[in-house]
Amino acid sequence: MLRKWGFFILGVVLILGGSYLANAVQTAGGVTLRDVRFAGDQGLTQAGMLYVPPGVSAAHPAPAVLVSHGYINTREMQSPFAIELARRGFVVLAMDMVGHGYSDGAVGQSKDLGGPAALRYLQSLPFVDKANIGLEGHSMGGVPIATAAAAQPDGYKAIVFEGSTPGFLGAKAPAKFHDLAVVFGQYDEFAPLMWGVPKGSEVANSKKLAKVFGEPSPILVGKIYGAIADGSARVLENPPVTHPWEHFSHAGVGGAVDWLQQSLAGAAHPLPPGDQIWLWKDIGTGLGFVGFVCLLLGTFEVLLLTPLFASLNRPAQPVAEKRGGRWWLAFVLTAAIPALTFYPLMKLGVLFFPMQLFPQSIQNQLIVWALINAAITLALSLVLRGGKPAFTNHWGKSAGIAVATIAVGYLALAAVNAIFNVDFRFWVLALHPLDGRHAVMAIPYLILWAAFFLVALRALAANLAVKGEGFMFQAGAWKLAMSLGFIVLLVAEYATLFRTGLLLTPTEPLNTIVAIQFVPLLATVGAIAAVTYRRTNSYVPGALICALLLSWYVTAGTATHWYPGFKLPTPGAARAR
Structure with missing residues (x-):
């Protein structure tokens, strides 16, 4: 029982404990908080x-x-x-x-x-x-x-x-x-x-x-x-x-x-100005974010025990017998290409102008980056052919378990937000509750994020799963494959900044700061992909969970740019931004 319920229980404990700590810090000394309009x-x-x-x-x-x-x-x-x-x-x-x-x-x-x-x-x-x-x-x-x-x-x-x-x-x-x-x-x-x-x-x-x-x-x-x-x-x-x-x-x-x-x-x-306790609030909400990820994984595990989703249970059927040259090539490409294309595709993405259906400029840029990376992944899959994976995809039930999993996570955030006035965050990483306007806004973005994750997580399962591999090793490898490129990018940027006073790419300050969030987010994607694939022999449930999560995360946390009367900039002006 503990194996099946362990992630769920751990998630609940971390969320409640972290949220209580965060609230205790922000109300220290009898301070009260009010959400005002x-x-x-x-x-x-x-x-x-x-x-x-x-x-x-x-x-x-x-x-x-x-x-x-x-x-x-x-x-x-x-x-x-x-x-x-x-x-x-x-x-x-x-x-x-x-x-x-x-x-x-x-x-x-x-x-x-x-x-x-x-x-x-x-x-x-x-x-x-x-x-x-x-x-x-x-x-x-x-x-x-x-x-x-x-x-x-x-x-x-x-x-x-x-x-x-x-x-x-x-x-x-x-x-x-x-x-x-x-x-x-x-x-x-x-x-x-x-x-x-x-x-x-x-x-x-x-x-x-x-x-x-x-x-x-x-x-x-x-x-x-x-x-x-x-x-x-x-x-x-x-x-x-x-x-x-x-x-x-x-x-x-x-x-x-x-x-x-x-x-x-x-x-x-x-x-005294040095007398500060605020960091403990972020430690609390950071624990809440970790607990949220554990809760998602645990919810998925528990839902697989129910009659409605029990048919999704299938042992994974990896193609690779061991980590050979093809595995390492796939690992390097998975890690490197998203990071190497990040700056140029974010620049190209400004041409995806804000519009009524897609009103957030930064999210539009991220979507361009994601979809072109999906296209690159598809092209590479034709070149780097290996054994053909045998996935067990049940699209309807996969969509159902993905929605149910995210719904439990969202209810947890809504509950602690209502009780403790906190969300799940640490520093620049922040998962914020959606209001009605942003919930509607997220739907068109969800479709595009789903297209990206279906391609990306299929490639992950096809190329980086190895027969007989333990869970901890596989999850670690997949988390590293998803995030390592951005870790290297950020180390290069900030090592240069601390040595010279300038970023390695000094014309990219905003996108460099945006990229900091990619490390924990992509590591989370790797963990979700590993757990869902191992339990279902399918990349689909994990891809849909990640699409729901990212469309929620980005829509709630970034800025809205389109409004009635919004005028499109000229292409030249957009490129100069």
């Missing part, structure tokens, strides 16, 4: 997570901070800042930018990405001290905080640009900011775009920064220019971190928290 501009509804420390009321209002995540993220990405500020006595609104998370609209539909409306909502709360409001935004999150400051030059007291810059993407910004901090990593991949310098370590020499500070270049790191008392203060922090580490490091979080504690009055529980 509020009116945005242009008739849009915006969403956020509101952190309220204990003891605040209209009679005893608290200082407050509006925090914003970056591009293709959601409000939970700012939880390190929100947790640390809330436990110090600040009310915190972690907003979903327009076109992200549960906020309506699309990127480009609202030039301010919802910042002014979020600030107005925060000001409307009776327990907020309106004379002590701060703003903090990471990366593209600098757009909503800058536009909020521009809309209400006296509506805030201090601002932090975390891995960001005023006027990013042409966003409106005030000519002069109140107490301003810039926290920018020495290894930030976006230094040329943000501050016009080749490397993050050279941001102190930025002419743009000197203009923003109103001081001659170079700006001295850590020196406070002006005075906090009269709102003229400026400070630059330049910690040794990358762009995605700025919101996931003690240095990045501490720099913002320290500045807001200095510049906003009335924090109930001031603490």
